[in-house]
Amino acid sequence: MCSKEGLQSKLPLHKVLPFANVDGIGNRTSIFVQGCDIRCLYCHNPETQDVKFKEREVSIEDLIKEIEPYTPYVRGITVSGGEPTLYHKQLEVLFDELHKQNLTCYVDSNGYFDRERIASLIEVTDKFLFDVKTLDSSGDLIGVKKTGNLENLKYLLKLGKVEEVRHVALTSFVDSENVVRQISEILKDYPEVLFRIIKVHTRGCMHEDLIKDKVPSNRFMGNLGKIASDIGVKLVRVQL
């Protein structure tokens, strides 16, 4: 895509958060895109799943203008969703432009992407915030049958492009203990990468009724944290 044309390409947008302090180190501008390729039971932004419900569509050029007043105060942007990698072509243009302004560009992904297809996005992405939802391919948790995404994780880790790995823990629909173990076995060799283990929150989510009695106890969460540390992960944060 030539740059001029790329700047005009459109991105379905859910919202822009000028300042966010939870998407990586420092202050960042968060951009939420619309549209996701999976259907997590606990999705808190179900309205972002379907591209039909987009708040608006903006060109990359206009998006850059929109965030310009915020950029003096942030280290960069984080694109969340929805699933940002669905728009790898547009984001590639966006990131190229923002790099010219010395801003770092992060992608917050569910990890189920085809890395060949989005290779050029990976190249221009500074860091990924990488979600590991589940490792089985039943589709119980994520609504679609997909195989695990640990290979993608390993690939990005080797490139030094992972800021943090996340797992949202439940007592059912996913074997959280196994997920934590497997991630930890990988992360123990990457002491600079944060592993965030998050207790599922049900309020306001898509299928509250299905998961409200699948919320782990604090003790269960503590145990997951301990498993990760015992395996040798240096930076573990348990979020209750």
Place this chain on the structure above:
Amino acid sequence: MLSNKQELFETATSSSLTYQQKIAGLANAAIRLQDPRELLNYSEKDWEFIQNGMICDLNEGYLLHTPRYIVPDYEVLVEKGCDFLDITPPKDLDELLDDLLMMYAHIPSVTTFPVYIGNLDTLFEPFLDGLTDEVVYPKIKRFLNHIDKVFTDAFVHADIGPKATRAGYLILRAVVELENPVPNMTFNYDEEISDEKFALACVDSCLRVSKPSFSNVKEYTKVVGKHAIVSCYNSLPIGGGAYGLLRYRLGTIAIASKDTDDMINNLLPELGKSINHMMDERIDFVVQKSNFFESNFLVKEGFLSRDKFTSMIAIVGLADAVDNLLQKEGLNETFGTSERGDEIALAIMDKVKEINDAHETKYMERTNDHYLLHAQVGAQITPEDVDNTPAHRVKVGEEPILPIHINQASKFYKYFDAGTGDLYPFDQTYIDHPDAVLDIIKGAFHQGTRYITTYVENSDLIRVTGYLVKKSEVEKANNDKAVLRNTTWFGKGSEEYNSVFERRITK
């Protein structure tokens, strides 16, 4: 305002003032007994502008005996001790801390309490050699606590930085543990000199106990040279200070203006003549008649020198002025979010600067024979201040979102070489992310902001316009009970007039 017997009587018999406050109040009333038209050659016009509230002299009085703000060079104490107090140069940390406390009690000030108590970490650091943190920490903590209980006024100001020192870290630790309003504190921050870890510790402290604030030391050094941040964000020369402060009440002036053009091209120039004349006369009196510079030990012993003094012409109520003029232009917009509003504001400030630049004056060699402009964030003292939001700040409740707000505010810092500052509250989540706040501070400094402070909502110790008060003490004062701190009274005024406790919070 002139005082009278009735005022003296009411002060003496008040049920809500402490002993110290009564003494200070009576002394202040005494120097407002004589009419400045006789004593200071004020013209009828000058006096009219004081009477109708367009120019405010902060009730500083007329029979002037001392410069308003004294900024002693405390390094002199370390080097030479003090003859007047019979102090020899301190040999260890204990002596230094004692000597400083003794000095503070003798620093004259318009508030009766010292508005500057030194760049504390650089003063302490050379005395820490060979002492462990366990030994030093309790001493520093006691010292700071002593200041809070004896110098009961939140305009008492300490500086730290820009370099990270062990003393600096220990001061921060004590400040967080004590949660005292006094002393107010500034971190002189320089991205290139201050190390990141120390800057983050300062942010963390600021989020927890609303101090230290961040000053862009490099920028202020460019315009004021060797300086300290004192009182309510005044950047003043060390070893000198400021003779006085008079302020334009822009909100009040706008009320009396026909339109924008009338304010800028008729009223401001006329007021400018008066404000400069009154300031000249006041300084003449302090320098020539008060005998301060002939008799005070600080001058004789080199803590101060006359040629390091400047003086401040300040503004308040830029927001109110602009809102008023926008209305007169038929625009339903407000300062902070109005493009035309910013144009008007910049035009007003350009005029104020032009008037100041055109006035050369005596006894002002330290600042190139000119007064320094200042945007006053402090005192809310009379009902007139209802119509005059502090400095160039956006009115509470009318702030745009934070990044837009900082961009807007940053346009105005360049005018105020003698200091100004804005404050931005954050929500609780930022306590875990001082790095995010530091990013914002750095960005603000790059945009032209020179001074920034912040606090987290829901703490008892919060910032009112510039100084710190305990919310719980303001509640007491509202019930007319005597409270420890003078500044609580100002806090009370601000709460009533400007509802600062409800400033927009960044979530």
